[in-house]
Amino acid sequence: MLLLIAACSSGISGPLGKSADEASSAASSLALALRLETSGRATAAVAETTAENMLDETVKAYQSAASQEPSDGTELARQQEVLQALDRTLHSLQAARLTLAGGSAAEREAAVLDLEHQAAELSRLGKELKP
């Protein structure tokens, strides 16, 4: 019972941190898939499927973060920070997906670096928000 109460009473920091972690994982996954595809170790189908799955995961994380109801100004600022980071990650994932459809090697490398940067940023946010 105590565990149940504890699980339900962490405010919005926990759910926001979880959304950040999930999106960080999604960005890292696509970065890895893109690297493997570029180096000839994975097929285009695997990379494309990973891109689609990771976009879906990040959209879910965004919706979850957006559905939280902040109770004060600090929580509102935190929520906005997470939503902005998730928005940037969605753009990066979409851009990376487009490079799979015919981007140059340099564009793919740039997309991978951008995804890794977003993943690190979200991971930092996730750690800060851990209750």
Place this chain on the structure above:
Amino acid sequence: MKKLLGLALGILTAIGGFVDIGDLVTNAVVGSRFGLGLVWVTLLGIVGICLFAQMSGRVAAVSGRTTFEIIRERLGPRASASNLAASFLINLMTLTAEVGGIALTLQLASSVHYLAWVPVAAVAVWLVVWRVKFKILENVAGLLGLTLIVFAVALFMLNPDWPQLAGQAAAPTVPEGEEPATYWYYAVALFGAAMTPYEVFFFSSGAVEEKWTVKDLNQSRVNVLVGFPLGGLLSIAIAGCAAVVLLPAQIGVTSLSQVVLPVAQAGGKLALAFVLVGILAATFGAALETTLSSGYTLAQYFGWSWGKFRRPVQAARFHLTMIVGLLIGVAVLMTGVDPVQVTEYSVVFSAIALPLTYIPILIIANDPEYMGERVNGRTTNLLGTVFLVVILAAAVAAVPLMIVTGAGS
């Protein structure tokens, strides 16, 4: 020579047939979050499924009765109806997950969306169940599933820090950022993935399908005691690959596409081809087994004519149940529900329902009236009782852990 070949084939089939979508997803999720810190659960599950399958196979061979015939006879029609309902629903859930697994694998091979593959997968499963002989469907899926050995090969090719992996396995700890409740939730899930009830329905019904007698018991014992542990090593290799590649990159597994990335990193496109064939065979084989199990459980409970050894016209209700089961699975998947989430829930519910089938089998295997001189020995009984406690503990803990952890999230 023929006997030896039969033995080798049985062992290889048991290895290749051990892994299904539940093992694949749960081991990869656990490896990516806890490293090899839950290997002890996989080992426990392997011992458990060997014990359970060996007992149910022995009961079927000696008495000629399958799991659900015995459950109904022992508990009576009313009490066993709830048992049937729970087992049937969880089997349907697993069937849905397996069909979803086939579709997801075909998406990975083709990049065509998995929902387009769902009906194709279901029709293919139905055609094989309808037309192909029991022995052939069991052996072909099991042998093709052996290509999953590529996970073990990939683990060596990744050149991991072996002492670190051994340390994770030998001294399990909850990693930073994870809650103890989540660790235990996944312990239950992993246990449920290793000891899925449909494996036992299939195993005991298969013994009747293949007309086992007490003369076949030695071969079945070797198949189980050698094949299942070696199959379990594949599960550990899946977790190992995730622990080496995904855990350091902070990638938590949520899709099948992430499960194959470590193999691609280790062995490139060739290894990727092997792993896709292996996953397809494992999920297809398990879809066949769960489809048959849906027919077995219902037909055996109601006393209908059943079995692949009979022509479909002689076991119409058995075949109709399987078709309806497949249609329900397809309908659920077509709503857009995530097959990986269905898988995650199915393994936990498997753990919850496990006592319903385990307890009657344990009782019958101890009954000298049924079993004669093939009754459980002292060691088997001791192990059986220890596992009864473990199974009950896992079943009781599963729902509270699911609520507290938000299903492991």
